[in-house]
Amino acid sequence: MAKIVVYDMNRKQVSERDLVEEVFNTDVKEYLLHDMVRYQLAARRQGTAKTKGRSEVRGGGKKPYRQKGTGNARQGTSTAPNHVGGGVVFGPTPRDYKFKLNRKVKQSALRSALSARYKEECMTVVNGLDLEQISTKGFAEVLDRFELKKALIVVDGENTNLELSARNLPFVKVLRAEGVNVYDILKYPNLVMTEAAIDQIEGVLAKCNLCIRLSGNP
Secondary structure, X not given: OEEEEEEOOOOOEEEEEEEOHHHHOXXXXXXXXXXXXXXXXXXXXXXXXXXXXXXXXXXXXXOOOOOOOOOOOOOOOOOOOOOOOOOOOOOOOOOOOOOOOOHHHHHHHHHHHHHHHHHOOOEEEEOXXXXXXXXXXXXXXXXXXXXXXXXXXXXXXXXXXXXHHHOOOOOEEEEEHHHOOHHHHHHOOOEEEEHHHHHHHHHXXXXXXXXXXXXXXX
């Protein structure tokens, strides 16, 4: 059984807890992490790049000059791609960059990302992150006690004081447990989680893994 130390906000050890092996100590499948990061980044793309083709640019209703006698190559329209201000050949058009990933693949990738942080010993568990007031300086001091400069903070639910205190720290991001994702886990070198957030994540991912086993899939 995987175990991890639980601290309070002053970095004093308060207990030790067990982690679900299937969620935090499973095999790290790098190819799934790669696919999931590509999936997330592709979904964020606007896909609005657009250029005008020769039929869309303005003008071109008449020949630039007469067919013969000028010494130039014959031209039918000024909107042709070889003219300045003409249409663009094979330019980008609006498109959707999203692609499909199966739900089981997404869940397995998330388990791999969490396991990677646990095995690298870059995961910290605290019993709570309840700030008395909104204070960026106060929360920065909490991170300094844990010697963390870049970190993803995962909490179990709405925590207004924490979220507002952390928003001005350039390399810190606060997420709720339901929003934890592979890209952010890999982006930040350190992962800080509350015990309640771990309970939520284990409840979802462990249940999904059990369903996969019962269905007979590997």
